[in-house]
Amino acid sequence: QKEVEQNSGPLSVPEGAIASLNCTYSDRGSQSFFWYRQYSGKSPELIMFIYSNGDKEDGRFTAQLNKASQYVSLLIRDSQPSDSATYLCAVKTSYDKVIFGPGTSLSVIP
Amino acid sequence: DTEVTQTPKHLVMGMTNKKSLKCEQHMGHRAMYWYKQKAKKPPELMFVYSYEKLSINESVPSRFSPECPNSSLLNLHLHALQPEDSALYLCASSQKGERDTQYFGPGTRLTVL
Numbered sequence: 161q162k163e164v165e166q167n168s169g170p171l172s173v174p175e176g177a178i179a180s181l182n183c184t185y186s187d188r189g190s191q192s193f194f195w196y197r198q199y200s201g202k203s204p205e206l207i208m209f210i211y212s213n214g215d216k217e218d219g220r221f222t223a224q225l226n227k228a229s230q231y232v233s234l235l236i237r238d239s240q241p242s243d244s245a246t247y248l249c250a251v252k253t254s255y256d257k258v259i260f261g262p263g264t265s266l267s268v269i270p
Numbered sequence: 271d272t273e274v275t276q277t278p279k280h281l282v283m284g285m286t287n288k289k290s291l292k293c294e295q296h297m298g299h300r301a302m303y304w305y306k307q308k309a310k311k312p313p314e315l316m317f318v319y320s321y322e323k324l325s326i327n328e329s330v331p332s333r334f335s336p337e338c339p340n341s342s343l344l345n346l347h348l349h350a351l352q353p354e355d356s357a358l359y360l361c362a363s364s365q366k367g368e369r370d371t372q373y374f375g376p377g378t379r380l381t382v383l
Contacts, residue, residue, distance in 0.1 A: 192369050203360055203374040204313065241303065248312055252370050260312035
């Protein structure tokens with residue numbers, strides 16, 4: 161079983177719609193969860209982090225964490241073409257390493 | 271300020287060359303990381319320095335040699351690389367602790383001929 165998994169892409173949504181990105185992880189002792197956005201040829205950019213169960217909102221982005229289900233998600237409201245990128249879920253595990261998921265490619269269609 | 275800088279931006283080297291990648295942060299972070307990223311793959315952890323000491327080496331070949339001269343600087347020395355080592359090399363830093371939010375530099379695009 162892979163340590164961090166993400167919904168397979170590519171994911172296409174129309175401009176203005178909600179994009180939903182999902183991530184599951186295997187280590188129940190994981191403490192911290194991150195979402196990075198990566199444009200082609202660029203480095204990952206941190207967009208959200210979440211540590212506690214529930215929702216965390218920042219502008220158009222909402223991260224949701226459910227530790228019992230070992231699930232973390234990212235919702236992007238009012239999606240814009242500039243949101244088209246690969247989204248990486250990262251998890252800090254109980255053995256003190258940050259593990260990245262394979263990424264989900266998002267395409268927002270004008 | 272969450273800036274991590276890396277030099278050079280691009281590097282082309284032959285298999286017999288010796289080169290170094292440099293990374294710098296001035297956020298007072300006490301952990302620094304090297305990652306390797308191939309096209310369409312996630313970053314792959316190579317090394318972690320915590321309080322200037324190597325804490326994690328992910329079984330990286332000895333042709334990659336990390337160095338942390340002080341808490342702000344991280345180097346990656348390269349020697350006798352192979353063409354399959356061509357990739358984007360990313361440096362990151364974090365304030366060591368439970369949260370450990372990592373911030374990435376822009377990366378060095380390495381091509382080995």
